[in-house]
Amino acid sequence: MEKGYRIAVVGATGAVGTKMIEMLEDTTLPIESVKLLASKRSAGKTREFKGAPLTIEELVPDSFNGIDIALFSAGGSISKVFAPEAVKRGAVVVDNTSHFRMDPNVPLVVPEVNPDALKRHKGIIANPNCSTIQMMVALEPIRQTAGLKRIIVSTYQAVSGAGAKAIEELKQEAQALLDGKSKEELDPQILPAGSDKLHYPIAFNALPQIDVFAEDDYTYEEWKMINETHKIMEDDAIKVAATCVRIPVVSGHSESIYIETEKEMTPQAVRDLLEKAPGVTLQDDPSQQVYPQALNSVDKKDTFVGRIRRDLDVKTGLHMWVVSDNLLKGAAWNSVQIAETLHELNLVRVPN
Amino acid sequence: MEKGYRIAVVGATGAVGTKMIEMLEDTTLPIESVKLLASKRSAGKTREFKGAPLTIEELVPDSFNGIDIALFSAGGSISKVFAPEAVKRGAVVVDNTSHFRMDPNVPLVVPEVNPDALKRHKGIIANPNCSTIQMMVALEPIRQTAGLKRIIVSTYQAVSGAGAKAIEELKQEAQALLDGKSKEELDPQILPAGSDKLHYPIAFNALPQIDVFAEDDYTYEEWKMINETHKIMEDDAIKVAATCVRIPVVSGHSESIYIETEKEMTPQAVRDLLEKAPGVTLQDDPSQQVYPQALNSVDKKDTFVGRIRRDLDVKTGLHMWVVSDNLLKGAAWNSVQIAETLHELNLVRVPN
Numbered sequence: 001m002e003k004g005y006r007i008a009v010v011g012a013t014g015a016v017g018t019k020m021i022e023m024l025e026d027t028t029l030p031i032e033s034v035k036l037l038a039s040k041r042s043a044g045k046t047r048e049f050k051g052a053p054l055t056i057e058e059l060v061p062d063s064f065n066g067i068d069i070a071l072f073s074a075g076g077s078i079s080k081v082f083a084p085e086a087v088k089r090g091a092v093v094v095d096n097t098s099h100f101r102m103d104p105n106v107p108l109v110v111p112e113v114n115p116d117a118l119k120r121h122k123g124i125i126a127n128p129n130c131s132t133i134q135m136m137v138a139l140e141p142i143r144q145t146a147g148l149k150r151i152i153v154s155t156y157q158a159v160s161g162a163g164a165k166a167i168e169e170l171k172q173e174a175q176a177l178l179d180g181k182s183k184e185e186l187d188p189q190i191l192p193a194g195s196d197k198l199h200y201p202i203a204f205n206a207l208p209q210i211d212v213f214a215e216d217d218y219t220y221e222e223w224k225m226i227n228e229t230h231k232i233m234e235d236d237a238i239k240v241a242a243t244c245v246r247i248p249v250v251s252g253h254s255e256s257i258y259i260e261t262e263k264e265m266t267p268q269a270v271r272d273l274l275e276k277a278p279g280v281t282l283q284d285d286p287s288q289q290v291y292p293q294a295l296n297s298v299d300k301k302d303t304f305v306g307r308i309r310r311d312l313d314v315k316t317g318l319h320m321w322v323v324s325d326n327l328l329k330g331a332a333w334n335s336v337q338i339a340e341t342l343h344e345l346n347l348v349r350v351p352n
Numbered sequence: 353m354e355k356g357y358r359i360a361v362v363g364a365t366g367a368v369g370t371k372m373i374e375m376l377e378d379t380t381l382p383i384e385s386v387k388l389l390a391s392k393r394s395a396g397k398t399r400e401f402k403g404a405p406l407t408i409e410e411l412v413p414d415s416f417n418g419i420d421i422a423l424f425s426a427g428g429s430i431s432k433v434f435a436p437e438a439v440k441r442g443a444v445v446v447d448n449t450s451h452f453r454m455d456p457n458v459p460l461v462v463p464e465v466n467p468d469a470l471k472r473h474k475g476i477i478a479n480p481n482c483s484t485i486q487m488m489v490a491l492e493p494i495r496q497t498a499g500l501k502r503i504i505v506s507t508y509q510a511v512s513g514a515g516a517k518a519i520e521e522l523k524q525e526a527q528a529l530l531d532g533k534s535k536e537e538l539d540p541q542i543l544p545a546g547s548d549k550l551h552y553p554i555a556f557n558a559l560p561q562i563d564v565f566a567e568d569d570y571t572y573e574e575w576k577m578i579n580e581t582h583k584i585m586e587d588d589a590i591k592v593a594a595t596c597v598r599i600p601v602v603s604g605h606s607e608s609i610y611i612e613t614e615k616e617m618t619p620q621a622v623r624d625l626l627e628k629a630p631g632v633t634l635q636d637d638p639s640q641q642v643y644p645q646a647l648n649s650v651d652k653k654d655t656f657v658g659r660i661r662r663d664l665d666v667k668t669g670l671h672m673w674v675v676s677d678n679l680l681k682g683a684a685w686n687s688v689q690i691a692e693t694l695h696e697l698n699l700v701r702v703p704n
Contacts, residue, residue: 150665154506154608156558156599175530178523183647198641205647206508206599206606208659208673213638217619217661226664239665243608243673247508247558247599254558256506256595267569286565289550295535295557307560309569312578313502313591321560321595
């Protein structure tokens, strides 16, 4: 690779797409060109890349002619149709939607956790769900050291995970309530799930629904955390339970995580381990009120871990608080990091 | 009791005191008179009670002469000094602060759960912590039916639990951020804990600290949930772990609760049980997106329970989502309900 890769960003105008462009400005990946793709509606608009304007083009199958790496974040239905078209034209796809995640032929990758899974790629690599990624970054070092038997997680998820329109919805609702309007005067259209029947206010509220409901009265978001954990850690025996909740935060997912390990680890041993762990910033000093906060995680690539403490009854039980910018490590940064890792492992090519 | 009780409200200008006055307007308790007490600073101000203005008086020991029931919610240091003064003058005290809660001579009461503990009162009855009360209301019917071995709870707590100034702080910060100010331009003074050294923004954030840090790196709020559960359920063998988190909600605490019972119960059996349980409103129909929401709990006396589902790995494991107005069932309503129960049990007298 002399000059660098020709990269396409699909869904360039979205909340994640915008961050993908920023992450590409900052990557170690050699880049020859960047092509921005979106729906017909957005075609013709411009976005800056390293100070120069790039014109957004309409996404069509031939958009991928001459592309080496395509980063997708325009919804599952777009990925379903266009990711195979990109692969057919020789591009390696890193897909941020849920569409291919559980496909046995598609590696589901968090570079700090399972980079070797990339070696099995057949053209498409899936980026895990935002709430799963940060949990994996925090727990993998513990799993490697002490084994992992069980996870119970309750999430505190930001609205930007539901896209740019959800951010606007939160802000408009918050302003209306601050102006003295009643909750009945609000007109929610997006949350808790754009595709579901009913919509509820998120401002000054907490909604225990992310994505639609599925088997056993768990939501898809909760199933994603369960199934993706098993796939990424390559261990279906880990017991995983999740309760996924949207709260009125713009960006930065927080998670209250309880785990049971095989071997007992002291909280201090966990701190020592995570202090050196890739992609983790330890923020854990109760005596100085140091712990991760959603507001402080924004625009940071790392996963922040704190409030590490022993369970009072179960010897191998530990509690912790894990926070990360859902648009970066949860989406755009993990996708670009996958591209960087593909480059390092010399895997930016579609196998025959 | 011919005419009714002479009642005092201590801390009448606070977030909880204000709600106590509202609850007294609505109680079945026979009332002869209501006296409003507060600090010297608030003395002379008026508050309406059933349409008539009441003048707030300065709290002094002799304020309790001729009082039958005194409801305290003015901070632990006020209760420490003035609750014994009230009892000395013949008043029964219902105290909403944490000061007397773990005193073995003081019953800690949720009327739906342990009303009989009132029979042992020696003048002072403690109202439990807000986050504990709603959990007890939801779990006691299950404990009675299937036994309760374990609780793991993560809370999503509203700012009104930290008082009227915390509500103002949330609103000012939210407005500043909506106006485009940066988080560095905010000036938090109250949260996460008024008495702690550092203060952090709560608007569009989540703070994993409520009250100050204590033993084993758990906060006092977390210890309250653990210790008060043992005292109210009269069973120290129940394993309890709590992670308490403040989120940008004005009123209405939400809780993600995992429990393990002695005997297996299906989610439907739990629903059938809670449908008839005192103080509970079941809101649990995922097919219609029905589940409890903080915004909908405001000004309601009940505890709302939904998202009831089995754990996928542990046969006796269940998950649920429990919401209640922290100023009402979590404080003012539970206090007035204790007074009603004292009346019903003919216990409104200080034992010799």
